[in-house]
Amino acid sequence: MANIPVLEIFGPTIQGEGMVVGRKTMFVRTAGCDYSCAWCDSAFTWDGSAKDDIRQLSAHEIWSELTQIGGKKFDHVTISGGNPALIRAIGELVELLHENGVKVALETQGSRWQDWFEQIDDLTISPKPPSSRMETNFDVLDDIITRLSSKAREMAPSLKVVVFNEEDFHYAKEVHARYPDIPFFVQVGNEDVHTSDDGELISTLLRKYEDLIDRVVEDEMMNDVRVLPQLHALVWGNKRGV
Amino acid sequence: MANIPVLEIFGPTIQGEGMVVGRKTMFVRTAGCDYSCAWCDSAFTWDGSAKDDIRQLSAHEIWSELTQIGGKKFDHVTISGGNPALIRAIGELVELLHENGVKVALETQGSRWQDWFEQIDDLTISPKPPSSRMETNFDVLDDIITRLSSKAREMAPSLKVVVFNEEDFHYAKEVHARYPDIPFFVQVGNEDVHTSDDGELISTLLRKYEDLIDRVVEDEMMNDVRVLPQLHALVWGNKRGV
Ligand code: SF4
Ligand code: SF4
Numbered sequence A, B: 001m002a003n004i005p006v007l008e009i010f011g012p013t014i015q016g017e018g019m020v021v022g023r024k025t026m027f028v029r030t031a032g033c034d035y036s037c038a039w040c041d042s043a044f045t046w047d048g049s050a051k052d053d054i055r056q057l058s059a060h061e062i063w064s065e066l067t068q069i070g071g072k073k074f075d076h077v078t079i080s081g082g083n084p085a086l087i088r089a090i091g092e093l094v095e096l097l098h099e100n101g102v103k104v105a106l107e108t109q110g111s112r113w114q115d116w117f118e119q120i121d122d123l124t125i126s127p128k129p130p131s132s133r134m135e136t137n138f139d140v141l142d143d144i145i146t147r148l149s150s151k152a153r154e155m156a157p158s159l160k161v162v163v164f165n166e167e168d169f170h171y172a173k174e175v176h177a178r179y180p181d182i183p184f185f186v187q188v189g190n191e192d193v194h195t196s197d198d199g200e201l202i203s204t205l206l207r208k209y210e211d212l213i214d215r216v217v218e219d220e221m222m223n224d225v226r227v228l229p230q231l232h233a234l235v236w237g238n239k240r241g242v
Helices: A059-070 A090-099 A115-119 A138-149 A166-178 A198-217 A231-236 B059-070 B090-099 B115-119 B138-149 B166-178 B198-217 B231-236
Strands: A004-014 A024-030 A055-057 A076-080 A103-108 A122-125 A158-163 A184-188 A225-228 B004-014 B024-030 B055-057 B076-080 B103-108 B122-125 B158-163 B184-188 B225-228
Touching (some): A004 A231, A090 A115, A115 A138, A122 A138, A166 A184, A231 B198, B004 B231, B122 B138, B158 B166, B198 B225
Parallel strands (some): A024 A076, A103 A122, B103 B122, B184 B225
Antiparallel strands (some): B004 B024
């Protein structure tokens, strides 16, 4: 059985973002990313700074650690990264979680397809806007969205774009217009992922959230849209593992 | 054609609560409630203080005002109250909105059934916990949930309980255990619906939100649950009409 490079297993806590925002969940964070976004809030998953913390675990070892930490206090697991879509063996983990009655959420930027995408209960595809300094490969993304659309009734995928500036907002509009039938979320970008001044961070994030709401409100191309902050940043600031 | 007692029409803005939290929407607030919750944040809809602002409008008049205010910048309307379930004529409004390609959300405490419930796209039933000093009629609620459950695949109803204290949390657990198949939300109560000190309000609400998350996290009867704050209170405080 293939292994999965794991950096963190923690919870239960709540999902702070996207389509199942507020959902009680455990987190499994995988190592490795094919991107290097300018503002990545999980750069330790790919920049080498936490490479000694990476453990190669089997699906069964992950499940056993989840139950050891979470006991009976969870029925939902979020797999995040890095980019978990780089890892074929995630499919075995998803299967094992389902066998145990646990639902699975996963987020990826949409740079790579995996057949196990179709098994994910809450799949978020989060293509990265210009401020990330990454370039979206729309051929790959088109292919992913087309495959998911045929399954959309059972598995409810969604798109999420993080917005830092005007250019990002324009990119978000393009993505929404390109895939109008996929539930669409825009999220406030957190420009300061290192500050520990929580009061300052909260007021900045709420002000930027209001700005993003204003942009969406004023734009008739952005009607069937949900605008969200990152709840975990409002509650815990930039702390890790909560 | 029957009229609808309307207190406010405003938007577009975002839905700050519940199952479609963050969704861009217009609001129509109806007058009148069969409850008088101790902490009601819309007491002006039933306590007589705004009775001169109530207008009796037909569905067509409401639609025309919605388009006048919102232009082409919306495709979703939230009907709130008071308790809109007191008003039979809401059915005509929902039909008219659907004819115009607009989706409809509605929230009610679940004290009364209306046949048009089945037409609502995002229906939230929000029974009131003990701190409201209201008493839930579980015969009525059972009947509502049973009827909705048979339609749940098409219309996705949800339950939401606002929690102010330990007793409310216990009530929330009972409601969730009674209707385990209905998506369940718990929401932080706002104890001070009159303060205009937004900084103080925000930090109190975030602290209470963290407390509520902790309660849910620790409780194995509360796994398939979503915990949310009121986003509009974090962004706009207690201001009305945003
Ligand atoms: S895709 Fe995600 S994990 Fe990878 S660099 Fe960008 S923000 Fe970081
Ligand atoms: S049911 Fe809603 S509107 Fe009616 S009194 Fe209670 S909180 Fe206020």
